[in-house]
Amino acid sequence: MTPIAHIHSDFAEKFGVPRQSGLVEELEADIVFEPAYQNPDALRGLEDFSHIWLIWVFDRAIRDTWSPTVRPPRLGGNTRMGVFATRSPFRPNPIALSCVKLAGIRQTAEGPVLRVRGADLVNGTPILDIKPYIPYADSHPDALGGFAAVPAGETLSVSIPPALLAQVPAERQEALRGVLAQDPRPHYQKDPERVYGFSFAGFEVRFTVDGNQLTVRDIRPAE
Numbered sequence: 431m432t433p434i435a436h437i438h439s440d441f442a443e444k445f446g447v448p449r450q451s452g453l454v455e456e457l458e459a460d461i462v463f464e465p466a467y468q469n470p471d472a473l474r475g476l477e478d479f480s481h482i483w484l485i486w487v488f489d490r491a492i493r494d495t496w497s498p499t500v501r502p503p504r505l506g507g508n509t510r511m512g513v514f515a516t517r518s519p520f521r522p523n524p525i526a527l528s529c530v531k532l533a534g535i536r537q538t539a540e541g542p543v544l545r546v547r548g549a550d551l552v553n554g555t556p557i558l559d560i561k562p563y564i565p566y567a568d569s570h571p572d573a574l575g576g577f578a579a580v581p582a583g584e585t586l587s588v589s590i591p592p593a594l595l596a597q598v599p600a601e602r603q604e605a606l607r608g609v610l611a612q613d614p615r616p617h618y619q620k621d622p623e624r625v626y627g628f629s630f631a632g633f634e635v636r637f638t639v640d641g642n643q644l645t646v647r648d649i650r651p652a653e
Contacts, residue, residue, distance in 0.1 A: 433556035434467040441552045444490060446614045446628030451528035452548040454608035461544040461557060468541025477535055481563035484528045487556045491519035505577060507618045529563055585611040586644040594649040602631045610644050
């Protein structure tokens with residue numbers, strides 16, 4: 431298969447990316463098509479849909495071998511589940527599926543660009559296909575969620591000193607708060623003294639978590 435597009439998002443690495451799509455709708459990203467797929471006719475009618483499916487590649491998790499079981503982080507990293515009962519990136523075929531909100535379509539000199547919200551993709555991730563989300567067929571309110579039936583945990587209270595937050599562009603500030611509120615840490619790490627860090631929108635963000643309180647300790651341009 432050949433990628434039709436790549437995403438331009440605020441995440442330079444996996445750490446910090448929301449664990450599921452749609453959790454932080456303030457996050458915006460662009461889908462930029464490869465030259466062979468820049469014909470605007472391919473998107474005719476897509477503007478009538480509010481959400482779309484992205485079929486993409488776990489290109490940073492490709493391995494030569496695979497395991498029939500994995501350790502989901504939300505179960506503490508010690509319990510093994512069947513790979514097909516999880517959304518682990520380490521799969522026989524590293525294919526992922528995300529539902530995102532379509533915020534707009536704009537025409538550029540390089541062809542159409544999709545603006546989406548709520549994406550859980552690292553910057554540069556290759557996209558294999560795009561399909562419209564159809565509510566009557568794709569929504570199943572009575573579905574069972576297994577061990578992932580409810581969100582991984584309560585959202586955190588986020589404290590960012592104004593002087594630090596001012597370094598982040600205004601249009602990115604609420605998205606950053608949303609990402610931090612989802613608790614980017616692995617579920618099995620609960621050390622209140624540990625300083626965590628991740629790259630977001632060209633900045634290195636460092637924080638600590640004590641109980642339900644996340645405090646940003648530093649924000650500086652990423653190296």
